[in-house]
Amino acid sequence: MQVYADNAATTKMSKTAIDAMLPYFDTVYGNPSSLHTPGQKAKEALEDARATVAKCLGCEPREIIFTSGGSEADNQAIRSAARLGARKGKKHIISTAFEHHAVLHTLERLEEEGFEVTLLDVHENGLVTAQQVKEAIRPDTCLVTIMYANNEIGTIQPIAEIGAVCKEAGVPFHTDAVQAAGHLPIDVKKEHIDLLSLSAHKFHGPKGVGALYVRRGFPLTNLIEGGAQERGKRAGTENLPGIRGMAAALAESCANMEANAQKVTAMRDRLIQGLRQIPHSAVNGDLEHRLPGNVSFCFEGIEGESLLLLLDAQGVAASSGSACTSGSLDPSHVLLAIGRVHDVAHGSLRLSLCEYNTEEEVDHILEVVPQVVQYLRNMSPVWRDLQTGKRQYIL
Ligand SMILES: Cc1ncc(COP(=O)(O)O)c(C=O)c1O
Incomplete structure (x- = not known):
């Protein structure tokens, strides 16, 4: 899909x-x-x-x-x-x-x-x-x-x-x-x-x-x-x-604004609820004053870029807050502005929906994101340090 x-x-x-x-x-x-x-x-x-x-x-x-x-x-x-x-x-x-x-x-x-x-x-x-x-x-x-x-x-x-x-x-x-x-x-x-x-x-x-x-x-x-x-x-x-x-x-x-907003907000909220079940994750931004289609998360212990590439391989085109500028990986200024520390800001994911998205697509995202996050965490030295107590969890 x-x-x-x-x-x-x-x-x-x-x-x-x-x-x-x-x-x-x-x-x-x-x-x-x-x-x-x-x-x-x-x-x-x-x-x-x-x-x-x-x-x-x-x-x-x-x-x-x-x-x-x-x-x-x-x-x-x-x-x-x-x-x-x-x-x-x-x-x-x-x-x-x-x-x-x-x-x-x-x-x-x-x-x-x-x-x-x-x-x-x-x-x-x-x-x-x-x-x-x-x-x-x-x-x-x-x-x-x-x-x-x-x-x-x-x-x-x-x-x-x-x-x-x-x-x-x-x-x-x-x-x-x-x-x-x-x-x-x-x-x-x-x-x-x-x-x-x-x-x-x-x-x-x-x-x-x-x-x-x-x-x-x-x-x-x-x-x-x-x-x-x-x-x-x-x-x-x-x-x-x-x-x-x-x-x-x-x-x-x-x-079509009202009808679109209703449909997209329902999908957005289902995604937010589902992705919140991933341990050591956090939603970015206010839940109430929020664009109908925006889902933004930070997952501790992973890199947003790797997450994007693996999601792409699973058929999900999303975006990360980080921007790879001239070879150096800068965390997003937006996430830093709301107080996310560098390590956490690196592990960000933005999913932005519109009225052409479907409930089946939401199901697919909810299936693959937790798997990919777990896969990346399993090979992350940062995650290992978090699990062994060498580092403290932030989220
Ligand atoms: C908030 C905001 N302002 C400005 C722009 C730039 O718009 P354009 O791509 O039409 O130049 C964008 C595009 O991503 C945006 O999201």
């Missing part, structure tokens, strides 16, 4: 999204900037997609800018707020230690350019509070950027409360909603969000396309200079097939 349980990394495209893209390759293929009829038909399709995306977020179409994905949207949002702040002499930014690298690396670049960044501590349960944000805001704060839901441990932040705190303090609020869009109800107005990033391939749309919501009146900075597309804020001929696919996928995900 082949089980794809890595939907936080990317999803398969829905049939609806694929069908929505096809006419824009060879039928409506005009350039939306062209004045002739084929161009104007493409322009209409572009604006129709913008309206669809806007409706799903509760904003106006003109507040949506299409991008090449979540990373670009994050970069543009953060750089825009930083530039605006710098013009007013405000160079302090608040974020968290467990953001995606699209945010963290952008903030590192800004630190090199003279900005000061406060990374809020994340609680053990994977949440930050609006009170923490309130206490960190200073007169020179020009941006708060906090992710809607975490990609590794699935925790959902109190976005509306954080938005309200930012609004009261007059500080722009950006949220990376790449893992949330299409999976959780979002209302940018009610949640007081000024800037929001999303990415199509996380909700059964195509890769390489995303969107940035920008509250009306907020001055955006261009990352890409050139033509006047996207109201002059993002140059380059629009990826119309991708944008049509994204809009169709988002509309479909939003229309």
